Amino acid sequence: MIYQVFSYLRFIWSATNHHGVHSPFVFKFVTECLYDKSNYEAYSAIQSYRKELISDKTTIAISDFGAGSRVFTSNKRTVSDIAKHSGSSLKKAKILFRITKYFKPKSILELGTSLGIATYALSKGNEGSHIMSIEGCANLSNFASKCISDYKVKNITLQTGTFDHSIQQLKQQTFNLVFVDGHHSKVATLKNFETLLSYVDNDTIFIFDDIYWSKEMTEAWEEIKSHQSVTVSIDCFHLGLVFFRREQAKEHFKIRV
Template structure:
């Protein structure tokens, strides 16, 4: 059991701040299906610099690290207790390419916005306002081949609204909606197009 400090939109499952680690893994950790998909995305694109907002137990983070062991991965988690569990997992599995940061996303991002990111996984604060704020903060760090992945785009009506605003951004060229995630590309050589696929 650990005590959770939730900086995001809260939980639709838990109504207490004391939670069992196995329950967190089952309900709010990255699912096995999504973990495999994340691994395949990283293996395909081979991003060298990766940012993750929302480490949770580090299941998704571990998939990022395995997908490209040479990548430099920065992951931010608001809750110190849950990050401690994730860091133990990284240490036990001898993953050396992950830099774990504990703190408020917005504050921590201020020191990371000068960086150019090949891939960003937005998997933390599931609200319209927060998602759009992080997108606006991190958009200048994208380059032509960057990939942004947004988790839980249908988690709430406001998250879906945020997704529609991101899709409409003039520099966003291609999006892929796979229901759980929205994947964003910025390739100037491609015409603006939106896809919906089942995986």
């Protein structure tokens, strides 16, 4: 927690808004997507999905394949607590919605379904997309599957399994957007990134969650944005975005959202 506080203070000191952006591609994305103040109807649906989870006292036994939790000491957790402490915040879910609405990716891969809050937001952003979401914990995956079914979402396929194994089984040739919200460890994050590079084309977007979750995660983020295949990266503190657009000069931006 102390690391995150100091990281946030450093971020605020060095970050800028759209006025500090000179790349036309990034300026347009920041002003028309990240800073979009429209009150979309989908926000109410996303909020309703999240609120329902926050009020759910069902207990789930968690199989944690990642770096573990800073909040929970037991593997038995209520849906309410998971939604409050581990699930995507409403602000983050809205950003993910706006990103998919803006870029309209046809094929999306999510590593780490959890309760499906982010998954649902991604699907609402572009209902014409297909989302493959992978969750390591079978109990979480089953619960999320029921929630998504209850909300009558048709463009999400949930798969249960470890990321390593599941990625190897993917039949998709290219993903337009990849959201990584699973292992909070440097080694696993970098390994997943390297493996998924074979599914990238010029317009693919990678979004990494919790890039300041720990010193290790920040180190992973620094290596990813420095990778030779990455041209543009955008650090929004809670989320890190990388682009592979060959026509772009290599630049890194820190944007307050």
